[in-house]
Amino acid sequence: MNAARALLRQWPLDPRDALPLSLWDAASIAAATGGRASHAFQASGVEMDSRDVRPGDVFVALKGEAMDGHKFIPAAFAKGAVAAITDRPVDFPHVLVKDTTAALHALAHAARERSGAVRIAVTGSVGKTGVKEAIFTALDRASRGAAHRSVRSYNNHVGVPLSLARLPARAQFGVFEMGMNHQGEIAPLADHVRPHVALITTIAPAHIENLGSMEAIADEKSQIFTGLVEGGTAIIPADSEYADRMIANARGLGVKVVTFGRSAHADVRLLDAIPSANGGSLVTADLGTARLCYSVAEPGEHWVANSLGVMAAVRAAGGDLASAGLALAEMGGLKGRGARFSIEAAGGKALLVDESYNANPASMRATLKALGQTPAHRRIAVLGSMKELGDFAEGFHAQLADPLQDAKIDHVILVGDEMRALAAELGRRSANSLGFAPQFAHCQTPVEAIAALDDFGLIHGDAVLVKGSNSVGLGRLVSHYTSAPS
Incomplete structure (x- = not known):
């Protein structure tokens, strides 16, 4: 006693x-x-x-x-x-x-300094919100609720300090998303967070209208490494065309570099990925010192790659890899970023995949490929315009004809002015091709897209992908069919 x-x-x-x-x-x-x-x-x-x-x-x-x-x-x-x-x-x-803005920044820095949390920063042209959520879920499970993260897409000059100001003193981990539209925006965000681990998901032509080139996008994303604390770790996609450029940027700052991907030289390397019964994948990865087998609930090859980055980040942060595997196996899609709904259709139910929050050429190709691999009676894609592509817009939109054909999409509804280029390309292929060519309709607004989808008529076993830049407003179409809040 x-x-x-x-x-x-x-x-x-x-x-x-x-x-x-x-x-x-x-x-x-x-x-x-x-x-x-x-x-x-x-x-x-x-x-x-x-x-x-x-x-x-x-x-x-x-x-x-x-x-x-x-x-x-x-x-x-x-x-x-x-x-x-x-x-x-x-x-x-x-x-x-x-x-008050300076006060928010001061509050964010005070939260950072009083907490002993390991801080992880995530950026990239595609997939940063999903990867941020996966890392958080893994670390939260392992720490029994002592992890913190940016909510929604609070990833800009206001959202990052706000998310940091919300970091509890007792947190063991903090995961922060960082986004940009223009050059010079990532470094100040990284300086706020001062991460121990910084991850780039991939490089794609998102915001190329403002940055001008893919090399400039890779360099701007690499600015996340400028905020790393001494001894910090930069995590880089080995399969990216710009991997060497990002690695050089990181090593120039004297930080540790860890790569992930399918490449033979990746530090976290994919050995095998096979489709699982639930639409996801069973992944085997080589982490150098060990091999790891785990399930990924999210469908698509892009999520196989994402999962490797998650594992690299969790290991660098000192987290538990077994918990990370369980988190990836249980994660469902986020609203606007892969959430899946069973909706009413003639004779039964259809699947609706909500990717309405964001779109760029790389994410369009990835999700169309995933739709093509989805078991379905018919596959329908409702595609909204991709924004911030500038002078590259017409070409990038027209180039979506190939992934649509490769995925054997049965019907496409195109929404927005920028989609005229894709409509014209599909029209030429429908007239000239002896092979597969999807039916399509082009309209201007989500309301017109709803009418076009109703006219086409959903039947039992259909799978519908809804994807476009957020400003197109296709979340309204998702809400119409799911009765979910927009």
Whole structure:
């Protein structure tokens, strides 16, 4: 009994147990930001959008070019905010600072410094949100809920510091997504996070309109390595045409490099991948010191490659590879990024695959190939325009005719102006080809696409892929058939 009491008196046994349970309190926010708190409070979250505030959040009243968050302070408190970070006195509990954006950055850096979490950063032209979620799920399982990650696609100059400001003091891992549209955007995000591990999923012509070349995209993505802490690890896709360029960029910074892919020289190398009964894959990988066999629930060869990057990141972060294998086996598709629905069709049910959040030439080809491998009575693709391709747009859209034919897609509904080039190419092939050529229709809006799909008529056993850039709005079509929130 005395020994037990002595042990209790030694509490906490784990240094993390001495850290606060609340995310932030008034004093810690004031200390981090150099501000002045009007009241004492404790906060369980940080939010910048009054519509998303939950009870217990502190609301950061950011000021943009077109909008001032201070206007939404009453709405934030009506939804349960306990305090706000403001640049002027208000009639609510608040921390007064000189600049709310600078205060958010300061809060993010304070969260980073107080936590002993291993931080993982993820970027890439394709697949970064799914890979981020897979790494998080693996580490969260292994740490029994002590992992944190960016929610949704909070991956820009506001979303990254907000996600970092939400990092709990007791977290063991933090996974952060980083995106860009223009040159010079990745390095500041990496500097916020200061990751221990930084992963690039792949390089593809997303945002080539603004970057100008594939080499420039590879160089900009490589800027994620500039934020790595001393002794950090850069994880690079060995199968990329630009792998050597990214490896050189990383080694020029003096960081450790780990590659993944099918290449014979990859550090995490695919040995075998066979289709599994649930539509995913059974993967065998060589990690250099060991071989690992695991299942990937997500269909498609691109997810086989993604899984290798996940394993490389989990190992570099000191996570558990067995937990990573279980996480990959159980992961379902994310909304707009591979979620699968059973929908009503004549005579029974049809499969709808929701890829409506984003699209570029590489992801289009990957998902069309996956659709071609999906068991189905007929395969239908609803494809929205791919944005931010600039002068390359017409060519990249027309080039989708080959993957459509290779996948033997039975019917295609094309949505948006940029899809005219693909419609013209498919029209030429329908008129001239003696081989397979899909039927197609071209329209301008999601509403017209719904009507076109209804006119075509879904029947039992059909599989429908819905994919396009988010601005095309094909999420509305998905909602129409699934009754899911848009």
